[in-house]
Amino acid sequence: MIPALPSSVLACATCMADKGSLVGQAQGFAILFMLGVLAFMFICAAGIVFSIARHQRKVRSLDASVIA
Numbered sequence: 001m002i003p004a005l006p007s008s009v010l011a012c013a014t015c016m017a018d019k020g021s022l023v024g025q026a027q028g029f030a031i032l033f034m035l036g037v038l039a040f041m042f043i044c045a046a047g048i049v050f051s052i053a054r055h056q057r058k059v060r061s062l063d064a065s066v067i068a
Contacts, residue, residue: 018024
Protein backbone atom coordinates (compact mmCIF):
# COMPACT_ATOMS: atom_id res chain seq x y z
CA MET A 1 0.00 0.00 0.00
CA ILE A 2 1.19 3.44 -0.82
CA PRO A 3 0.50 5.99 1.89
CA ALA A 4 -1.43 8.93 0.51
CA LEU A 5 -1.20 12.49 1.68
CA PRO A 6 -4.53 14.12 2.65
CA SER A 7 -4.21 16.62 -0.19
CA SER A 8 -3.99 13.83 -2.77
CA VAL A 9 -7.01 11.86 -1.49
CA LEU A 10 -10.24 12.70 -3.30
CA ALA A 11 -13.68 11.24 -2.73
CA CYS A 12 -15.97 10.36 -5.59
CA ALA A 13 -19.28 12.16 -6.09
CA THR A 14 -21.10 9.33 -4.35
CA CYS A 15 -19.19 9.83 -1.11
CA MET A 16 -18.79 13.60 -1.19
CA ALA A 17 -21.32 15.69 -3.09
CA ASP A 18 -21.14 19.43 -3.63
CA LYS A 19 -21.95 21.37 -0.47
CA GLY A 20 -24.69 23.40 -2.15
CA SER A 21 -26.36 20.54 -4.00
CA LEU A 22 -29.53 18.80 -2.92
CA VAL A 23 -27.67 15.50 -2.67
CA GLY A 24 -25.17 16.99 -0.24
CA GLN A 25 -27.96 18.46 1.88
CA ALA A 26 -29.81 15.15 1.86
CA GLN A 27 -26.67 13.33 2.98
CA GLY A 28 -26.24 15.80 5.84
CA PHE A 29 -29.84 15.42 6.98
CA ALA A 30 -29.60 11.63 6.70
CA ILE A 31 -26.59 11.66 9.01
CA LEU A 32 -28.40 13.92 11.48
CA PHE A 33 -31.46 11.66 11.36
CA MET A 34 -29.36 8.56 12.07
CA LEU A 35 -27.64 10.33 14.98
CA GLY A 36 -31.08 11.30 16.30
CA VAL A 37 -32.27 7.69 16.14
CA LEU A 38 -29.11 6.57 17.91
CA ALA A 39 -29.57 9.20 20.65
CA PHE A 40 -33.21 8.11 21.07
CA MET A 41 -32.15 4.48 21.49
CA PHE A 42 -29.52 5.42 24.10
CA ILE A 43 -32.09 7.48 26.00
CA CYS A 44 -34.54 4.56 25.93
CA ALA A 45 -31.88 2.14 27.20
CA ALA A 46 -30.90 4.55 29.99
CA GLY A 47 -34.57 4.94 30.93
CA ILE A 48 -35.01 1.18 31.16
CA VAL A 49 -31.92 0.83 33.36
CA PHE A 50 -33.09 3.72 35.58
CA SER A 51 -36.56 2.18 35.87
CA ILE A 52 -35.16 -1.21 36.87
CA ALA A 53 -32.84 0.39 39.44
CA ARG A 54 -35.69 2.42 40.91
CA HIS A 55 -37.91 -0.67 41.09
CA GLN A 56 -35.12 -2.67 42.75
CA ARG A 57 -34.58 0.08 45.34
CA LYS A 58 -38.32 0.09 46.10
CA VAL A 59 -38.43 -3.70 46.52
CA ARG A 60 -35.33 -3.63 48.74
CA SER A 61 -36.91 -1.02 51.05
CA LEU A 62 -40.09 -3.12 51.29
CA ASP A 63 -38.03 -6.20 52.19
CA ALA A 64 -36.17 -4.25 54.86
CA SER A 65 -39.43 -3.07 56.44
CA VAL A 66 -40.83 -6.64 56.47
CA ILE A 67 -37.68 -8.03 58.15
CA ALA A 68 -37.54 -5.26 60.79
